[in-house]
Amino acid sequence: DTGVSQDPRHKITKRGQNVTFRCDPISEHNRLYWYRQTLGQGPEFLTYFQNEAQLEKSRLLSDRFSAERPKGSFSTLEIQRTEQGDSAMYLCASSTQGRQETQYFGPGTRLLVL
Amino acid sequence: GNSVTQMEGPVTLSEEAFLTINCTYTATGYPSLFWYVQYPGEGLQLLLKATKADDKGSNKGFEATYRKETTSFHLEKGSVQVSDSAVYFCALRPAPDNDMRFGAGTRLTVKP
Numbered sequence: 001d002t003g004v005s006q007d008p009r010h011k012i013t014k015r016g017q018n019v020t021f022r023c024d025p026i027s028e029h030n031r032l033y034w035y036r037q038t039l040g041q042g043p044e045f046l047t048y049f050q051n052e053a054q055l056e057k058s059r060l061l062s063d064r065f066s067a068e069r070p071k072g073s074f075s076t077l078e079i080q081r082t083e084q085g086d087s088a089m090y091l092c093a094s095s096t097q098g099r100q101e102t103q104y105f106g107p108g109t110r111l112l113v114l
Numbered sequence: 115g116n117s118v119t120q121m122e123g124p125v126t127l128s129e130e131a132f133l134t135i136n137c138t139y140t141a142t143g144y145p146s147l148f149w150y151v152q153y154p155g156e157g158l159q160l161l162l163k164a165t166k167a168d169d170k171g172s173n174k175g176f177e178a179t180y181r182k183e184t185t186s187f188h189l190e191k192g193s194v195q196v197s198d199s200a201v202y203f204c205a206l207r208p209a210p211d212n213d214m215r216f217g218a219g220t221r222l223t224v225k226p
C-alpha cells in the first residue's frame with residue numbers, strides 16, 4: 001500500500017497529557033498537510049510543510065500544538081496538555097507541488113480526551 | 115474570505131434514484147474545486163476535481179461542473195447504488211494558497 005498512513009489510528013488520553021501522532025506521506029510527495037475534523041464537520045486546515053519547512057499555520061494551531069517534519073519525509077503532530085476540546089479526528093494529507101496538485105488523505109487518528 | 119457551502123443532509127434515496135448535492139463557493143481569484151467522499155470507517159478519498167471554469171470532473175458515474183457564473187460545483191449521479199452511501203465533502207483550494215477549505219459534508223444513505 002503506497003497511500004498516506006497515520007499512526008496510531010485511535011488514541012484515548014486523559015486531560016493534561018501530551019500526545020504525538022505520526023504521518024507517513026506518499027513517498028514522492030513533498031507537501032504534507034495536517035487537518036482536524038470534528039464530528040459532523042468538514043476538515044479544518046492546521047498547518048502544512050513543503051519538504052522540511054513549515055510554511056503555513058492556521059490560527060487554530062494554538063501554542064500547545066507543534067508539528068515537525070525533520071527530514072522532509074514523515075511528520076509528527078504533538079499536542080501538549082490536552083484538553084477535552086482537542087477531541088477530534090486528525091487527518092494528514094500529502095501532495096506534489098504545483099497548480100494541479102491533489103491532496104491525498106490518510107485514514108486519520110481519532111483522539112479522545114477524557 | 116474563501117469558503118464552501120454545501121447542501122445540508124442527511125439525504126436518503128432509493129437505489130437507482132438521481133442524486134444532486136449542491137455546493138456553492140466564495141473565493142477570490144480562481145480556485146480549484148473538489149469533491150471528496152468518506153465511506154464509513156475510512157479516510158477521505160478524492161472523488162473528482164475541476165481546476166478551471168467550465169471544467170467537468172467525473173469519476174465512478176459522478177459528475178460536477180465548475181460554474182463560475184453561479185459559483186457552484188454541484189455533484190450529480192444518474193443512478194445511485196447502495197455502495198454510494200457515504201459522506202460527501204465539497205472543497206476548494208484557493209489560488210495561490212495551499213490549504214483546502216471544506217464544506218460541512220452531506221451524508222447520503224441509499225436504500226435497496
